[in-house]
Amino acid sequence: MAYRLYNAPQSTCSQRVRFVLNAKGLPFEEIKLNLLEGDQLKPDYLKLNPNGVVPTLDHDGAIVTDSTVITEYLDEVEPDASFTPEDPVVRARMRTLMHFIDEMPAAAVRVPTFNLAFLPKFQAMSRDDFVAMAESKPLRREFMLAMGQTGFPKEEMDAALGRLRRSWERMDTEIGKSGGPWLLGKDISLADVTVMPALVRMHDLNMADWRDLPRVATWFDNIRAHKAFAPTYYHGSLLSERFPHLKATIAKSA
Numbered sequence: 001m002a003y004r005l006y007n008a009p010q011s012t013c014s015q016r017v018r019f020v021l022n023a024k025g026l027p028f029e030e031i032k033l034n035l036l037e038g039d040q041l042k043p044d045y046l047k048l049n050p051n052g053v054v055p056t057l058d059h060d061g062a063i064v065t066d067s068t069v070i071t072e073y074l075d076e077v078e079p080d081a082s083f084t085p086e087d088p089v090v091r092a093r094m095r096t097l098m099h100f101i102d103e104m105p106a107a108a109v110r111v112p113t114f115n116l117a118f119l120p121k122f123q124a125m126s127r128d129d130f131v132a133m134a135e136s137k138p139l140r141r142e143f144m145l146a147m148g149q150t151g152f153p154k155e156e157m158d159a160a161l162g163r164l165r166r167s168w169e170r171m172d173t174e175i176g177k178s179g180g181p182w183l184l185g186k187d188i189s190l191a192d193v194t195v196m197p198a199l200v201r202m203h204d205l206n207m208a209d210w211r212d213l214p215r216v217a218t219w220f221d222n223i224r225a226h227k228a229f230a231p232t233y234y235h236g237s238l239l240s241e242r243f244p245h246l247k248a249t250i251a252k253s254a
């Protein structure tokens with residue numbers, strides 16, 4: 001049983017998959033793609049993942065894409081240390097939350113990420129090169145063009161931060177309903193893994209605004225104490241570790 005994971009250290013979707021592999025103690029070969037250099041758009045990679053995004057899992061030649069699909073797949077083929085509730089009703093609740101997370105915090109977190117971390121790279125490009133790069137992206141073309149080389153405007157940034165705040169409030173409600181400490185109760189599930197990278201990213205950007213939500217604050221402490229956390233977030237997985245300019249931006253905005 002050999003696992004090969006095409007991913008990127010700072011990619012939030014990749015971090016979900018690394019967490020599950022590490023939690024299950026599954027060894028995997030990690031192929032690191034440089035997303036800013038366009039490794040994900042090279043023809044050989046597009047054959048594996050026509051969306052031109054990471055992560056992609058190669059399991060003995062079987063290709064599985066999309067982080068939440070990959071984490072569910074791993075729980076099916078490697079059921080030890082399961083992240084999937086046995087009760088179909090709770091399992092359905094988990095999937096509902098996973099959909100919510102992909103639509104809300106996981107999408108919203110891209111706005112501060114791009115504005116604060118990636119923009120300088122795009123600003124250094126000529127207009128023609130930037131448009132060509134944006135247009136070569138199967139999934140994120142419109143997103144890149146909307147951001148442009150000046151970044152998302154303040155209204156978009158505020159809307160994204162509002163969506164993130166509402167996501168933390170929803171987490172707080174869910175933990176309250178289930179009795180915690182995890183979203184669905186006493187056991188960690190794929191819903192927790194799915195939302196984790198958005199909180200880690202906002203914390204890294206010094207924009208963690210859940211301090212008045214103690215259940216979420218405790219959830220965050222718990223996930224960081226999980227044995228799979230440190231191997232998942234090896235050095236270079238945080239944006240602040242990869243982009244030196246970010247330290248100054250973060251310090252200014254703090």
Ligand SMILES: N[C@@H](CCC(=O)N[C@@H](CS)C(=O)NCC(=O)O)C(=O)O
Pocket residue numbers: 011012013014035040052053054055065066067068137140
């Ligand atoms: N729904 C996909 C989304 C994957 C995705 O957006 N990956 C980002 C990194 S987190 C990416 O590869 N971006 C490359 C690009 O925008 O060109 C999943 O969950 O795997």
